[in-house]
Amino acid sequence: MIDLDGVSFWYHGQPEPVLFDITLSIGESELVLLAGQTGAGKSTLLGTINGLVPHFTGGHLEGSVSVAGVSTRSGPPREFAHLVGMVGQDPLAGFVTDTVEEELAYGMEQLGVAPPVMRRRVEETLDLLGIAELRRRALRTLSGGQQQRVAIGSVLTMHPRVLVLDEPTSALDPTAAEDVLATLARLVHDLGTTVVLAEHRMERVIPFADRMLYVPGDGSVRDGTPAEVLRETPVAPPIVELGRLAGWDPLPMTVRDARKQAGPLRSRLPEKPDHTSAVVGEPLLSSSGVVVRYGQTVAVRGVDLDLRAREILAIMGRNGSGKSSLLWALQGSGPRQGGTVQVDGADPKALPSARARKLVGLVPQTASDLLYLETVADECAAADLEAGAEPGSCEALLARLAPGIAADRHPRDLSEGQRLALVLAVQLSAAPRVMLLDEPTRGLDYTAKASLARIVTSLAAEGRAVTIATHDVEFVATVAQRVIVMAEGEIVSDGPTAEVLTGSPAFATQVAKILGGGWLTVSEVAAALPRVLR
Amino acid sequence: MAGATYFLPRDLHPGAWWLWALGLAVGASRTTNPWLLLTILAVACYVVVARRTDAPWAMAFRMYLYLGALIVTFRVLFRIIFGGAEGSTIILRLPEIPLPAWAAGIRLLGDVSAESVLGGLYDGLRLATMVICLGAANALANPKRLLKAMPSALYEVGTAVIVAMSVFPQLAESVVRVRQARKLRGGHGGKRFHALRAVVIPVLADALDRSLRLAASMDSRGYGRAGVVAARTRLVTGTLMIVGLIGVCVGVYATLDGSTPRYLAAPVLFSGVVVALIGFRTAGARVKRSRYRPERWQLAEVVVAASGIGVAVAMFATSSVDPTNLNPSLVTLSWPMLSWLPLGGVLLGLVPAFLTPLPQPELERVPA
Numbered sequence: 001m002i003d004l005d006g007v008s009f010w011y012h013g014q015p016e017p018v019l020f021d022i023t024l025s026i027g028e029s030e031l032v033l034l035a036g037q038t039g040a041g042k043s044t045l046l047g048t049i050n051g052l053v054p055h056f057t058g059g060h061l062e063g064s065v066s067v068a069g070v071s072t073r074s075g076p077p078r079e080f081a082h083l084v085g086m087v088g089q090d091p092l093a094g095f096v097t098d099t100v101e102e103e104l105a106y107g108m109e110q111l112g113v114a115p116p117v118m119r120r121r122v123e124e125t126l127d128l129l130g131i132a133e134l135r136r137r138a139l140r141t142l143s144g145g146q147q148q149r150v151a152i153g154s155v156l157t158m159h160p161r162v163l164v165l166d167e168p169t170s171a172l173d174p175t176a177a178e179d180v181l182a183t184l185a186r187l188v189h190d191l192g193t194t195v196v197l198a199e200h201r202m203e204r205v206i207p208f209a210d211r212m213l214y215v216p217g218d219g220s221v222r223d224g225t226p227a228e229v230l231r232e233t234p235v236a237p238p239i240v241e242l243g244r245l246a247g248w249d250p251l252p253m254t255v256r257d258a259r260k261q262a263g264p265l266r267s268r269l270p271e272k273p274d275h276t277s278a279v280v281g282e283p284l285l286s287s288s289g290v291v292v293r294y295g296q297t298v299a300v301r302g303v304d305l306d307l308r309a310r311e312i313l314a315i316m317g318r319n320g321s322g323k324s325s326l327l328w329a330l331q332g333s334g335p336r337q338g339g340t341v342q343v344d345g346a347d348p349k350a351l352p353s354a355r356a357r358k359l360v361g362l363v364p365q366t367a368s369d370l371l372y373l374e375t376v377a378d379e380c381a382a383a384d385l386e387a388g389a390e391p392g393s394c395e396a397l398l399a400r401l402a403p404g405i406a407a408d409r410h411p412r413d414l415s416e417g418q419r420l421a422l423v424l425a426v427q428l429s430a431a432p433r434v435m436l437l438d439e440p441t442r443g444l445d446y447t448a449k450a451s452l453a454r455i456v457t458s459l460a461a462e463g464r465a466v467t468i469a470t471h472d473v474e475f476v477a478t479v480a481q482r483v484i485v486m487a488e489g490e491i492v493s494d495g496p497t498a499e500v501l502t503g504s505p506a507f508a509t510q511v512a513k514i515l516g517g518g519w520l521t522v523s524e525v526a527a528a529l530p531r532v533l534r
Numbered sequence: 535m536a537g538a539t540y541f542l543p544r545d546l547h548p549g550a551w552w553l554w555a556l557g558l559a560v561g562a563s564r565t566t567n568p569w570l571l572l573t574i575l576a577v578a579c580y581v582v583v584a585r586r587t588d589a590p591w592a593m594a595f596r597m598y599l600y601l602g603a604l605i606v607t608f609r610v611l612f613r614i615i616f617g618g619a620e621g622s623t624i625i626l627r628l629p630e631i632p633l634p635a636w637a638a639g640i641r642l643l644g645d646v647s648a649e650s651v652l653g654g655l656y657d658g659l660r661l662a663t664m665v666i667c668l669g670a671a672n673a674l675a676n677p678k679r680l681l682k683a684m685p686s687a688l689y690e691v692g693t694a695v696i697v698a699m700s701v702f703p704q705l706a707e708s709v710v711r712v713r714q715a716r717k718l719r720g721g722h723g724g725k726r727f728h729a730l731r732a733v734v735i736p737v738l739a740d741a742l743d744r745s746l747r748l749a750a751s752m753d754s755r756g757y758g759r760a761g762v763v764a765a766r767t768r769l770v771t772g773t774l775m776i777v778g779l780i781g782v783c784v785g786v787y788a789t790l791d792g793s794t795p796r797y798l799a800a801p802v803l804f805s806g807v808v809v810a811l812i813g814f815r816t817a818g819a820r821v822k823r824s825r826y827r828p829e830r831w832q833l834a835e836v837v838v839a840a841s842g843i844g845v846a847v848a849m850f851a852t853s854s855v856d857p858t859n860l861n862p863s864l865v866t867l868s869w870p871m872l873s874w875l876p877l878g879g880v881l882l883g884l885v886p887a888f889l890t891p892l893p894q895p896e897l898e899r900v901p902a
Contacts, residue, residue, distance in 0.1 A: 050754050081756030093744045094751030096697065098678075105826030110756035112822040119827065136894075140703075155755065333717040354720040362718050369715035372735040386720045412739065426719065 002026040006063035020219030029192040036215035042198040050084035051077040085155025091147040107158040145176025165197040203237030207254040235446035281309030289339035292325040299325035301489035307465035314476040315469040317486035323469040331362040361432035367423040377407035387430035398425035417448030441472040477520040548675030550835035555671030557842025561849040562663040565860040566656035577883040578670040584887040598669025602662030609658030621649025774813030781806020841885035848879020
């Protein structure tokens with residue numbers, strides 16, 4: 001279906017090729033997972049499939065890419081619309097019309113499909129994706145998972161032979177992500193569509209994938225079944241790492257496979273993992289009865305929450321459950337219609353924003369909103385000035401958080417993880433003792449997530465209170481001591497990480513699903529195993 | 535074909551509502567009789583209330599009503615302030631403010647006659663009614679669907695307008711978001727320009743990113759798939775359009791300027807329009823594109839359009855029969871009369887409130 005023959009690609013003015021001499025062929029109705037670190041060339045490889053690379057992005061492509069026998073060299077991407085459906089990272093940014101039904105029909109209108117056929121396909125697609133009840137809804141009012149499904153639907157109506165998706169689940173909560181992936185699996189089974197998707201959170205996709213491509217970043221591609229490829233990749237989902245640790249062969253790809261092999265490992269482990277964590281300190285921020293409303297909609301419904309020194313608190317819950325609103329209200333910049341927040345004897349909302357940020361720092365969901373200068377050095381200098389800190393303190397912080405960022409680089413050219421570190425450094429230069437992070441793991445690869453985990457752990461160890469709103473269960477299991485789960489603006493569970501995460505199937509980590517008994521992460525298991533076995 | 539399906543809820547063709555509203559507006563322009571004007575207003579309001587959805591543009595009808603009230607008030611006030619003494623029935627004696635000689639011809643305050651106030655009232659009411667009729671069209675016809683109903687040669691323009699319309703709320707959203715984020719960073723570190731830049735740069739960067747992503751998405755979904763167009767066809771369409779437009783320009787000029795020869799006026803204008811239309815059609819014909827649920831002109835649309843045009847025709851017809859009734863005299867003051875013929879004509883405009891299907895229930899607006 002898709003044939004790449006000797007494909008190499010350079011961006012203009014860069015000596016190293018992004019892709020180098022890649023030859024591979026993807027068959028009909030395969031579900032292929034494309035993995036690799038940020039910047040390793042995943043999106044570039046995806047773009048070559050429908051000709052966005054190089055027709056849209058520029059750069060130099062050698063070799064040939066053909067889909068169903070048609071070479072992408074022969075025309076611009078729009079001439080491939082009936083063959084390849086492309087779904088971008090941010091579904092909302094790709095919508096052309098404003099209601100679900102019109103969006104589904106848009107591509108067909110461009111292809112000149114006859115109206116009766118269009119009508120039929122729209123109905124079929126609505127049913128296939130389970131979004132029939134949304135048909136007349138405005139796209140902006142949909143939740144992330146619904147938007148992603150509409151985006152998939154909007155290309156499916158053109159009946160493409162190949163579906164290409166760039167991080168379709170990165171912004172979704174675990175349940176919504178499962179919905180989207182189940183939909184994709186269904187397409188592969190029922191319609192015989194070939195699906196190629198790039199995803200950082202491999203653990204979500206691997207159970208569905210027939211085949212895996214791994215781009216290590218040197219221009220090459222490793223190709224094989226997930227079990228083969230994952231045997232030696234430097235980063236792997238927890239299930240694989242556990243398999244490697246225990247020496248399982250073949251490596252398990254699904255929780256079910258792993259469970260079958262887990263018996264001996266379980267018997268070697270002690271009864272209960274050692275969850276005695278660092279001693280938490282006194283509350284730095286205490287709030288009670290916090291209420292946030294937007295018109296008729298209640299976002300936060302009377303929440304009482306204390307943030308304690310040396311504690312990392314994770315806030316979880318589906319999209320729209322009030323996590324962000326709560327963080328903004330605690331920081332004092334967001335709306336708050338009721339309740340009290342006390343930090344250091346003051347209410348941050350009552351203080352001018354320059355003082356409030358010295359008490360509570362917040363890294364918002366779109367961290368790049370805070371950056372507006374041309375170089376990293378300028379940003380750091382401006383941050384020192386704004387925070388009234390010693391000149392050079394932001395730069396020092398940045399060097400500690402993410403060493404090796406050149407000072408003359410443009411902030412927009414940094415990778416997600418580096419940009420997050422820069423914003424974190426900017427916010428920390430005001431030296432707040434309470435630090436709030438809204439969805440920091442979004443778009444981060446395993447390496448970047450590991451370094452973020454290191455950063456937040458060290459921030460907490462210095463005596464700060466750190467709070468992270470996130471969907472990423474594995475990340476929470478690694479860093480957090482305490483977890484609260486929000487639903488409809490209320491806290492529905494609150495407790496130590498191990499208790500909350502193992503208590504519900506939706507929030508259980510892969511290791512917890514395999515081993516049970518309170519085990520959460522691979523490193524816990526590794527630490528608990530008798531030394532001889534390792 | 536009609537029968538049972540006629541009254542099933544559906545959105546009518548926006549063009550039908552516009553024809554109806556224009557018919558009412560033309561009818562209103564023929565009269566200054568307050569009773570007739572108020573009847574037209576009542577008809578428009580009744581139909582709007584009966585057949586509008588709860589979409590934002592439909593809810594904006596109230597704004598047109600306010601605008602109408604404003605127009606009437608201003609007309610009357612102006613008559614009072616700037617010389618309202620035509621006629622003999624003085625109802626208000628105000629001290630006249632003497633103005634210097636260079637302002638001769640302008641009078642400030644002074645005597646106010648009933649005739650001039652009434653004149654202002656009638657005039658204002660007529661203008662207000664016309665504006666409100668257009669407001670009614672706006673409330674009843676979805677502007678986006680109107681754009682969709684454009685001829686296919688203008689498809690690209692329509693798409694651009696639709697995209698632009700959805701960009702504005704997005705831009706507003708990102709301004710709000712960035713300003714909030716700005717607060718997180720402590721607000722002002724220096725001059726005002728600095729602060730402005732701190733908002734503008736991220737917003738623009740965001741908008742640029744978004745539009746690039748939108749362009750990539752539209753491109754990969756087949757937008758602008760022209761197919762193969764022969765160079766000859768392109769040349770022919772281009773020539774037709776340009777020649778036609780030149781003809782239209784010359785024709786319009788000649789029509790407006792009395793000294794140019796007459797054969798340059800109507801004939802050239804007309805043939806220019808015809809040539810341009812042919813060019814338009816050929817341009818549209820090469821576009822291989824289809825419409826999802828195209829707007830169809832069905833019986834209900836005919837009823838709506840006919841009722842609006844009927845109002846206009848009735849007013850034209852009565853003006854030749856009974857002109858005094860339509861424009862009450864301002865020389866000899868009398869209670870304006872209302873005769874059956876124009877009243878019946880205006881009431882024809884009520885037909886859509888009863889003989890059209892209800893609109894589709896509007897989309898839920900509750901965020902998920």
